[in-house]
Amino acid sequence: MPGRQAKEKIIRRTFFVLASAGILTLLAIALFLFIEGFPIFRGTSVQSFFLGLYWYPTSDPPDFGILALMVGSLSVVAVSAAVAVPLGLATAVYLAEIASPRMREIAKPVVELLAALPSVVIGFFGMVVVAPFLQQTFDLPTGLNALNAGLMLAFMSVPTICSLSEDALYAVPNSLREASLALGATHLETIVRVVLPASISGIGTAVILGLSRAMGETMVVLMVAGGAAMIPESLFDSVRPMTATIAAEMAEAPVGGSHYHALFAVGAVLFLFTFAFNLVADWISHRFRQVGEASL
């Protein structure tokens, strides 16, 4: 039946084309970011763009130095990592190794719902609850600062870190746990010395993806980071991460102007940052994958 086979072939090709939508979208995103971002280097040198300390896009002549914006992004990510990595990892260990099945059935949806909270709501919470609290507790001029942003971002990265680490812990073969327990190790010793080392590649991937998510988060930092484009000197300084800059300024940047191109260039830098994070995560998960039980 040649007709039937030809039809199958066409269907197969159609599915392939549809599956390529992911690649095409990613390529289109990269293409448009670079097309719209590149013209900024006609008026500003590469060096003064990446290492310039001043971001004054609307003054005359404008300054487009994004160093403070990059440092702003990295500082809030660092604060959120300090909270989210221990919290997410401990929760994952609890869910995968310690909790009873009943507890897990309650705790897992909680983490999933935490992941589902819209970022604008978390930002709003940071504005109306956490900011006044920080301001009073530490006697600050404003509670909108890097610490607040980092804490709120931790909200967003804990679920990612937790659920991906949990998958990694589940992937550890049970025979490893049994062997460790049979040798007389306690449950805790088994977790710390056997299960965690065996799942380290998955946990590494989880942490990197969680941090990447924090770096790309927009609404939270837009609402609670304070918005000053300066290199922060303490946790209580106001910062202006890259995502917040784009979101705050795009509406008033005239299309095709140098401010517009500068914001696309910031977007391209952000895209490269997260792209690098993802490539590293992918590399770790392939390179250090636990193969069989003998490679411990």
Place this chain on the structure above:
Amino acid sequence: MSPENAARKTLPAGRRHGRRRAVQATAFALFRLFAVVNGMALALVVGFLVVRGWRAVNLTFLTQAPMDSMTAGGILPCIAGTLLLAFGAMLVAFPLGVAAAVYLNEYARPGLIVRIIRLSINNLAGVPSVVFGLFGLAFFVIYLKMGVSLLAGCLTLGAMSLPVIIGASEEALKSVPQTYREASLALGATKWQTIWRVLLPAALPGMLTGGILGLSRAAGETAPIMFTAAVFFTPKMPKSIFDEIMALPYHIYVLATAGTNIEKTRPLQYGSALVLIALVLGMNLFAIVWRARLRRNR
């Protein structure tokens, strides 16, 4: 041998064991505490919004447009806009995502091309939401001349939700037992007939759960629609896909940061935030419960 180990050696076996048990009990209590912190964080945010917001939410609030330059009135256009955006995004992402999952799970053989497709999907999932907004602005709004419109917003959100749908659909296809495929092929069905008549019906509920999760995510996003679909205020309800619209998340952001009277509109902000999380968490809860039932019936 370290001094600590030497000391341990001299302890009687029973006491050494007791200390190890005590360390374990402390550590486990700590792990449990960390897990509880997550629940507390969720309860804190939701509880706070419910306590502050429930008074603002009533029938007028849900069925009227904002009035007096957004310091009074309701949020109907925002709710409508958010639902239209989320469903529109799924209209784009669901068929594409399911098709991609079918290709990856049923047709593709392991190799370079599949690795590249998977890597791009993973990377797409990691692209910051504001970058999707930039892309939507440059491509849909300006290059394709759609303008700031519902259509541009749906396409942008659709591109963003694609990885979620693909992931859920692949999981659903993987959970269909291999024997289904073998039985269908053994009866003389072609690959396509097997997929269309056997695999898709069996995997559909799982795929729909993914669709609902995608829906809730699209409904809660702000950054991708800021430059592509949403506006501060528009007095009329959307009539065509080329209209600009109001959306709940953007409305909350605008009221909380740029309104004319931020303190005076606090009740409206609490109310809008409460409606948004009720919408989003409601969809999620539905998907979670449904998925649990699917898994149990298997």
